[in-house]
Amino acid sequence: MDRNRFPFAAPIENIPQSDLLPLVIGPLSITNAVLQQHPSAYLTAAKVADRFRIPYLHTVRSPLSVNAFDGDEFDPTMVRWLQVFPFVDESALRALVKRAESCGFSAFVLSFIDPFDSVASIFDDHRNVYRNFESAPLDLGGLRSSNVKSLLEQKQFVPSTIQAVRSFTEKAIIAHIPITQRELIFEAMREDVDAVCVVIDEYMPFASFIDAIQAIQRSAAKKIPIYADGSSFTEEEVVRLIAHGVERVMIDQPVVWGLTIDGFEGIANVVNIYKTNLFNARCKGLFSDIFSRAGT
Numbered sequence: 001m002d003r004n005r006f007p008f009a010a011p012i013e014n015i016p017q018s019d020l021l022p023l024v025i026g027p028l029s030i031t032n033a034v035l036q037q038h039p040s041a042y043l044t045a046a047k048v049a050d051r052f053r054i055p056y057l058h059t060v061r062s063p064l065s066v067n068a069f070d071g072d073e074f075d076p077t078m079v080r081w082l083q084v085f086p087f088v089d090e091s092a093l094r095a096l097v098k099r100a101e102s103c104g105f106s107a108f109v110l111s112f113i114d115p116f117d118s119v120a121s122i123f124d125d126h127r128n129v130y131r132n133f134e135s136a137p138l139d140l141g142g143l144r145s146s147n148v149k150s151l152l153e154q155k156q157f158v159p160s161t162i163q164a165v166r167s168f169t170e171k172a173i174i175a176h177i178p179i180t181q182r183e184l185i186f187e188a189m190r191e192d193v194d195a196v197c198v199v200i201d202e203y204m205p206f207a208s209f210i211d212a213i214q215a216i217q218r219s220a221a222k223k224i225p226i227y228a229d230g231s232s233f234t235e236e237e238v239v240r241l242i243a244h245g246v247e248r249v250m251i252d253q254p255v256v257w258g259l260t261i262d263g264f265e266g267i268a269n270v271v272n273i274y275k276t277n278l279f280n281a282r283c284k285g286l287f288s289d290i291f292s293r294a295g296t
Contacts, residue, residue, distance in 0.1 A: 021275055022242055024227070024250040025049040025267075026057030027083045027109070039064050045255055046080070047073065048267040052275075055079040057109060057250065066100045081107040083176070086161040097168045107172035110165060112158055112184055113199060158184050162191040176229065179204070179212045186216075189224050197250065200230035206237055210244055217245060235277040242278065 025045050042062045046069055049056035058066065058080060069080055082100045084093065097108060158175075165173055172195070175188035179198040188196055198216070200209045213226060225247045232253035233241070241249050251274065258266035 021052060021054045021271070021278070022246075022248050023052075023238075023271070023274060024055045024057050024081070024248055025255055025271075026055075026081075026250065026252065027059035027061070028252055028256060037063050039068070041256075041259060043068065044259060044264050045267060046078070048255075048264060048271060050075055050078045051268065052271050053079070054271075055081050055107070055248075057081045057083055058105075059083045060085070060096075066096075066103045066105065070103060076104070078104075080105050081109055081174070083109045083111055084165075085111055086157065090164055093164065094168045097165060101169055101171060105171070107174055107194070108165060108169065109174045109176045109197065110162065110193075111176040112161075112181070112188075113176060113178060158187045159191050162188060162193060166191075174227065179209060179216075182212075182216065186220070189220055189222065193224065195225040195227055195247070197227035197229050197248075200228070206240075210240065213241075213244060213246065235274050238274055239277055239281045243281070 025048065028042060028045060039062075042058065042064050046056040046058070056069075056079065058064070058069075060083065066082065069078060080103075082096075082105045084096060086093070100108070158177075162173060162175065173193045174195045174197055175185070175191075175193045176197045176199065177184050177188060178201060179185075180201050185196055185198065198213060200206075204212075209228075209230070213228070217226065226245065227248040227250065228241050228246045229250040229252075233249060233251065238249045238251075251270070254270045255267050258268075258270035260266070262269070
């Protein structure tokens with residue numbers, strides 16, 4: 001972890017603890033294979049999210065079942081979201097959504113992201129999330145990244161998938177789409193999703209990302225909350241995103257860095273750094289209502 005970018009000292013005494021942060025923890029992109037399979041990594045991140053009263057975005061890449069957050073160590077009001085993918089088998093998607101809904105998940109982040117190479121491993125290696133379905137047993141054998149990718153290339157696939165998920169649940173739906181896929185973003189907006197989370201391209205300069213977000217805001221037929229995802233936004237970049245109208249920012253890689261350095265306290269310190277910078281920016285008048293934006 002870069003200690004200059006994420007210093008381990010941040011004054012938080014003057015920050016109202018009851019204020020809501022415009023952040024989301026997750027979905028964790030843990031590239032280390034051993035750590036990825038370790039349930040405590042996800043549980044620790046969820047506990048920090050619970051402490052700060054911000055959403056924890058769980059991913060089916062995790063070895064944890066969706067009912068792993070029902071224990072006494074979590075507040076019953078903990079805000080939990082689930083990342084789901086556009087499965088070829090609609091029954092699998094329905095069963096997953098229904099099971100997560102029964103476990104207190106309040107929003108579904110429907111990821112239309114490229115590349116889909118990692119999707120196959122979800123079904124090959126991470127079956128725990130499918131435990132205890134009340135529906136019939138699922139046939140996961142046909143769920144492969146190549147099938148998902150071929151469907152995504154069809155223009156009608158995004159709206160039809162959103163419509164399918166909407167038919168399963170009344171919970172919030174957040175479309176998770178690369179910023180480079182403008183047509184897909186507008187397709188999702190036309191389906192009245194509750195928010196669109198745009199994902200920065202790996203090689204896109206941050207200033208270009210801001211410009212692309214503003215272009216979408218200007219061109220959108222209706223005002224829909226925009227979130228941002230990009231794995232490793234710095235605290236200054238998060239402030240700039242919020243100042244340009246983004247309502248929530250997903251933080252991922254800095255959380256993993258904090259986790260590997262000092263577990264729970266390491267992640268909490270990372271969140272406090274973001275919180276301090278947002279509070280200071282508000283005090284300087286860069287935005288006025290940032291801590292009151294609860295979002296979805």
